[in-house]
Amino acid sequence: MKKIVILLGILIGYMATIGMIFTNIVMFMKKKTDDEILERETREGRLTLDEIQSIQKEDITIQSKFGYPIKGWFVKGTEKNRFIIISHGVTQNKLNSIKYMKLFLERDWNVLLYDHRRHGETGGKTTSYGHYEKFDLESVVTWVKKKYGENSTIGIHGESMGAVTTLLYAGMIEDGADFYIVDCPFSDFEAQLKYLLKVDYKIPAPLVLPFANIFLKLRDGYSIKDVSPVSVIQNIKNPVLFIHSAKDDYILPEMTMELYKMKEGPKQMLIAERGKHAYSFADNKEAYEKVIDDFFANYVRD
Incomplete structure (x- = not known):
């Protein structure tokens, strides 16, 4: 049980970290x-x-x-x-x-x-x-x-x-x-982000976009699919x-x-x-x- 709690905490921490980093980049891109x-x-x-x-x-x-x-x-x-x-x-x-x-x-x-x-x-x-x-x-x-x-x-x-x-x-x-x-x-937008994640960051989109989308909806009121x-x-x-x-x-x-x-x-x-x-x-x-x-x-x- 303790291991499950630890793994769950790690997963939640990962989701939060990815979500915050990604949405900061999207919402506040340097002008x-x-x-x-x-x-x-x-x-x-x-x-x-x-x-x-x-x-x-x-x-x-x-x-x-x-x-x-x-x-x-x-x-x-x-x-x-x-x-x-x-x-x-x-x-x-x-x-x-x-x-x-x-x-x-x-x-x-x-x-x-x-x-x-x-x-x-x-x-x-x-x-x-x-x-x-x-x-x-x-x-x-x-x-x-x-x-x-x-x-x-x-x-x-x-x-x-x-x-x-x-x-x-x-x-x-x-x-x-x-x-x-x-x-x-x-x-x-989703297809564009998948392409950029692959080309610029070498990160598989499924490791980022589902969590990032949740945080984008929470922080800015819309989803990537919109x-x-x-x-x-x-x-x-x-x-x-x-x-x-x-x-x-x-x-x-x-x-x-x-x-x-x-x-x-x-x-x-x-x-x-x-x-x-x-x-x-x-x-x-x-x-x-x-x-x-x-x-x-x-x-x-x-």
């Missing part, structure tokens, strides 16, 4: 600073400090349903009521979205860049990889429609976690926007442009291919030849711009 993002973007030639300083932007604050302010910039590019909302990836903030902002301003769109919860200037204590973020995106879309009219044309561009957020939002809200551009999303774009992709009827780098070894391009296959109705896909994770635009600029122009010509009303 990049403004200086780190700007240094990278300027060093790699996607923008200059003069461009950043010359942006004619309106600071906006939108209330999250979770009680914190969502901070962003509105940049006017046209008198037309057409808007692109840009949703950045995990550890980044709206400064990372400037390169995409420039792309859409050149194509005669108004652009709204915003910070996800717990990133940049936006409030919120945890990162949830799209679960809670999708509701903040809903608030951003609602803000645009209230301010500029229900008949506004709205597109959403998301990168990495921002792409996951975009798909989860679209699948939840039954096409609250007119179209979506999703760059390097994962198709399913973050699954592939489970809602068939709800999305409006056009989706899927983009991924063929050489992405962080989120595999097969995940985007799976989402593309499952998506019903209008869709396009670009598997870019070059680039690591989230570098499809940086390393394939001409192809990236061309597929967006083709997508607009095929599916977006002027």
Whole structure:
């Protein structure tokens, strides 16, 4: 009996340790600073400090349903009521979205860049990889429609976690926007975590995920299975442009291919030849711009 109690104590201790370590990594992943993002973007030639300083932007604050302010910039590019909302990836903030902002301003769109919860200037204590973020995106879309009219044309561009957020939002809200551009999303959080545990940590997922999931539910109110774009992709009827780098070894391009296959109705896909994770635009600029122009010509009303 004593041995059983000891073994049970060891098991409980293991579960608690794994659960706490894992959920700390997930919920509080280290973010990049403004200086780190700007240094990278300027060093790699996607923008200059003069461009950043010359942006004619309106600071906006939108209330999250979770009680914190969502901070962003509105940049006017046209008198037309057409808007692109840009949703950045995990550890980044709206400064990372400037390169995409420039792309859409050149194509005669108004652009709204915003910070996800717990990133940049936006409030919120945890990162949830799209679960809670999708509701903040809903608030951003609602803000645009209230301010500029229900008949506004709205597109959403998301990168990495921002792409996951975009798909989860679209699948939840039954096409609250007119179209979506999703760059390097994962198709399913559980599958992504299993892959990272295998590649980065060499740990079998069954030794971690069951316990981690319990602690995630207890600490942040959702489960790993709740973050699954592939489970809602068939709800999305409006056009989706899927983009991924063929050489992405962080989120595999097969995940985007799976989402593309499952998506019903209008869709396009670009598997870019070059680039690591989230570098499809940086390393394939001409192809990236061309597929967006083709997508607009095929599916977006002027």
